[in-house]
Amino acid sequence: PPHSFQNSWTFWFDNPSSKSNQTTWGSSLRSLYTFATIEEFWSLYNNMHPPTKWVHGADLYCFKHKIEPKWEDPVCANGGKWTMVFPKATLESSWLNTLLALVGEQFEQGDEICGAVLNFRTRGDKISIWTKNAANKEAQLSIGKQWKELLGYTETMGFIFHFLSQEDAKTLDRNAKPQYTLPRREKQ
Ligand code: M7G
Structure with a gap:
């Protein structure tokens, strides 16, 4: 029997062409495939370009089915994101390990x-990992710490709220300063 995940997930893709300004952001964002089993995941993943081959400016998303990867989505609107920056050498394994942890429901x-x-x-x-309730500091720190540990990421890592206030939500004028940070760790 197929091995079903707890959630169904959808891959989305955005190309860089229409990203020149805020008013058109999202107009080229497309959902690609939805999957619910480990078998489907691997057949999709194995047929995608490796992350090192995508064009600069592009975005690839893997989100729970029915949640749109936009700050404006009702489930995302009060959320935020943890972000890690990677050199090309470790990008692919970091992306794959992040996906496996998500779909396998590894996060507490x-x-x-x-x-x-x-x-x-x-x-x-x-x-980045996007979350639902940015104000819930404890939950955000738990996810951030677990993810950092999982990937052995040693740099400083920041959590940014998509919107700091309702006013902010209307103007889409974000304050990109991290609200939570996890410190740099020296390599052993
Ligand atoms: P980014 O792609 O997250 O980071 O955001 P980057 O600076 O590395 O390219 C770039 C810009 O895209 C933002 O400043 C926004 O103008 C726009 N943008 C990105 N996202 C994820 C959204 C979104 O969810 N909603 C809207 N309205 N604009 C977004």
Whole structure:
């Protein structure tokens, strides 16, 4: 029998062409595939370009089914994200390990998680985990610590609220300063 996940998940993709300004952001964001079993996950993952081959400016998302990977989605609107920056050498394994931890429900605060995103950027490729209730500091720290530990990430890591207030939500003017941080750790 197929091995079902607790949640169904959807891959989304956005290409860089329409990202020049805020008013058109999201117009090229597309859902690609939804999967619910480990078999489906591997057949999709194995047929995707490896993360090192995507174009700069592109975004690849894996979100719980029915949650749109936008700050404006009602489930995401009060949330935020933890972000890690990676060199190309460790990007693919970090992305895969993040996905496996998500779909396998490895996080103690897994209900808090919306999904993960991979941003391909010339100034440094990034992986973020998006969560639901940014104000719940304890839950955010639990996810951040567990994720950092899982990937053996040693750099400082910050958690940013999508919106700091309702006013902020209306103007989409974000304060990009991290609200929570986990410190740098020296390699052993
Ligand atoms: P990014 O792609 O998260 O980071 O956001 P980057 O700076 O590494 O490229 C870039 C810009 O895209 C933001 O400043 C927003 O203008 C826009 N943007 C990104 N996201 C995820 C959203 C979103 O969910 N909603 C809206 N309205 N704009 C977004």
